[in-house]
Amino acid sequence: MPPRRRDRRSRRDPSPSPSHPSRPRAPSSTPRPRVRLAFVALPLLLLILAALHFTGRLSRPQAPRTTPISVYERGLVKRQVSADEILAEHDRVSEKRSLRHFPNPVLAYVTPWNSKGYDMAKLFSAKLTHVSPVWYDLKSDGNKLVLEGQHNYDAGWVSELQSNASLVVPRVVLEAFPGVVLLKKKPRDKAIDLIVSECRDKGYDGIVLESWSRWAAYGVLDDPKLRKLALQFVKQLGEALHSISSQLSTRNHLELIYVIPAPRMEGLNNQDFGPEDLLQLADSVDGFSLMTYDFSGPQNPGPSAPLKWIQYSLTTLLPEKGSASRGYSHMIFLGINFYGNNFLLSKGGDGSSITGRDFIHLIEKYKPSLQWDDKSSEHFFIYSDEGVRHAVFYPTLMSLSVRLDEAQDWGIGLSIWEIGQVKSLSDSGSHPSWKLCDIPGFP
Template identity: 30%
Template sequence: MLLLTVFLVIASFAFTDAHVFQKTSIVNPFDQLTVTSILENHHVISVRNAHKKLFPGPTLAYVTPWNNCGYNIAKIFKGKFDYLSPVWFYIEPKTPTGYVIEGEHDVDSSWIQEVRGGDDSMNISAKVVPRFQCRSWSTPDWYQLASNTQNAKQLANQILKVVIKYDLDGIVLECAYPSIFPFFVQRLSETLRTHHKTLVAVLPPIRNEEQKKVLNAQSFAFMAKYIDYFSLMTYDYSTSRIDGGPAAPVDWIIDNIEYLTTDENRHQLLMGMPMYAVSYAPYHYPEPLGMETVLRKLQEQRQHNAENQMPVIWDPVSEEHWFKYMINNHRSSMHIWMPSLTFIRQRLAIAKRYGIGVALWEIGQGLDYFYDLF
């Protein structure tokens, strides 16, 4: 049964020896991208590079239970990802008996062993650092953690118990702005480092001046003494705009990198990179779309296009692709902004230039051939 499962997973991919840009017939990656080129090549991956890490910086990949094909992506591209962060755990507000950590029912120990198991001949290894997210916390709950050292110690110890129980390599902590809880951050760091575990903290990106009061170069430098890596959520840039726009414009990404980090701590930053699209339609809230959904929409577009080569438009300012999708019996349209090979390539170039890593949200939403580039 196990052999059949592995076969079915591998059979869904098409393999080639060609590099991803060669196999998609894009001599210059800025050449016009077409619906046809995406539909015909998105599932083709390089057998030569499937387990070979091409990007030199640290790469963290999130995996979610609601897009569980990401679990298989982690295995198919074993070796690409230095850190895998399954989204399993939620920290509920404090009760009279302590904090409550939910999510143990999602833990898959066999998957952990499979993706983490090293292969000396291929230099393959990965650390499993599940996400622990504070959920349903009120302002008084945050204040209790920030002001009470006993609460901070208690929560750090409870997290460690889960880490030890499942033999995890560390955690990704998502709790608003970690700099608000300096004692908790220090305590958690010391607790994990005593057991040689990794601590990654999620940071919201800088969008306005108000945020700079709690997140700036000084607070980042302080946290960098206790936190190994920071997963910066540099995506969803335009979701507050009525007319929509790019998810991760390059100028905004660079502004965040340069504002928060220095030469001494920049290597600890993981630049967030979305593997999903976002659609914007009149009178509707922005909607995140997995790339499988985007493929279906592109297929529909191709069926209604006689030339069969309708372009996906490249925005040279944000360095992101988008296309128009007709709705309401072609009486109106939505704009869909999406990652592409070129989108990823340009952001990896930024990461290399600044000497930082990347954090992918999340690999269950992307296209197979995206991961060749990492």
């Protein structure tokens, strides 16, 4: 895809852009309690730390303002939410951040360019089963393969997370030429050895591998032979990681989580990851990070992750009837975005992703009226600046609560992109997503 995914490396990252769009199932008008509390805490938590401007990931995390009363008890998880309520409540989080309510795995991405995520991961490590720092790229350098990113390694940070029982599984983006790693045995074995050796040397608990979008860009997925070799590469890497024991992982081996795009609504094509691909990899992979975000873009402004698209994606990958893939629902990490979008509603369109800091700034400046879209189960607001109308979509407590509820209904985990994009502790406030920790049901 040209990646629209919000990696934000230099405001953008070449990560696979999700193939887009869901089983229509209207959300209940009032979120169930288990979902409500869990969703509020996490996004709010992330908004606070991401906005912090700091220059060292080993800084001592500042404690946010806490409250013993949940966001549900305070009546904040609802469709009719006001800008004043968000401004008054966005900088408080549940004091029970060490309790875990969500029974399934939760993977949180951390990026160097939104570095407050390092502190967020430490503060909320009790709620995160997996933390994936976005550190590595496996590239071609002439006839050689090079694993870039070792300089990002932070031994103290990794050790602290692992001491709290969070698995550290750094992301590795496979950018090497497919003709090198797929067609030739020696380079393929070398690529796998570079990854496995880095895990062993640094004491990681496995990795998150991202390669599907690169293979799509090179046309690998359109060629049956190359597609088969691509899946075999993932399987071989998984088997190599599984051959190494791990003290933290419940599976007792190093883990491989594979990043996959969300299926498009119009049906699967060669570049989509489908149920047959899942079945082929299920024995060699420990989980799939499903990118259910970035549904809309500047040329088609709208919600980031419509609920029906999420439902469609899950139904496509995990059919309820007549398919063995349904039994692998526990391996899915449903993608949850902790960023939003600010679209220009003018001819030609334009727009950019926004973080928690941006969201709060817009709320403070324009005091907009937030609207709830029943079709997507997301909040948005419209404002005008110098005669130009903007539409802003950002995850609120209600939208997050609905998606958490969906994840629990399916028995799947969560993958959060990414926890450094929340509002910072040192700023005047934080974002509503911080309050996910207040929701009974969130980790």
